[in-house]
Amino acid sequence: MSDPRLIIALDYAQPQLALNLAAELDPNLCRLKVGKELFTRGGPHLVETLQQRGFDIFLDLKFHDIPNTVAKALAAAQDLGVWMVNVHALGGPRMLAAAREAITGPTKLIAVTILTSMGPDELQAIGLPLDAEENVLRLAGLAHEAGLDGVVCSAQEAPRLKETFGKGFQLVTPGIRPAWAAKGDQTRIMTPADALSAGADYLVVGRPITQASDPLAALQRIHAEIA
């Protein structure tokens, strides 16, 4: 079975736009991410429709709540049959343990560490040490200890994480920006090829594809860059 490294973030306001793009894509070449905006608009039905078309779905709802609530939300995500789901590592060790217990099947469970949009100023504003990598390593340590499958991080942190937690601990990296794409609100970014060389297992790419005047051409360009 193919194991595509590319996950396309379907950050659309209308489910139909997501379905239109999906209709042009090959599930053997990419996976799809359904996040807060699209899920709030399209709901579980949209996830099911995309799965029926053969796509693995990363349900990116970044659960962050008390342990019981997170566990119940994850059970619901698992019932949907999604390929991957995430929680915030900042929810803490008890929440991560409850999350791990809630996932009993093949759904991959990963933890967001420090959002790729955050730089030193924002880390300072929320009272965390200024070095993003230091925070990511600490939070990834909590996720690893709780038995999660991996973390969401920036590709900049990938070498240290692979070195510390080993090959099997999966790294899902947003903040991917080809040299030709706008940075937008992302801070800790890397190109697709550099991210893979740094040790990323999966690349999450949204706007460089979804906001391109020709999304398929943008996707093909990225595929060519990482081939």
Ligand SMILES: O=C(O)c1cc(=O)[nH]c(=O)n1[C@@H]1O[C@H](COP(=O)(O)O)[C@@H](O)[C@H]1O
């Ligand atoms: O969990 C995520 O997917 C995520 C974590 C993170 O730290 N940074 C981050 O950008 N994301 C998501 O990854 C996608 C990145 O989209 P673009 O910046 O448009 O490529 C968005 O859907 C974000 O919600």
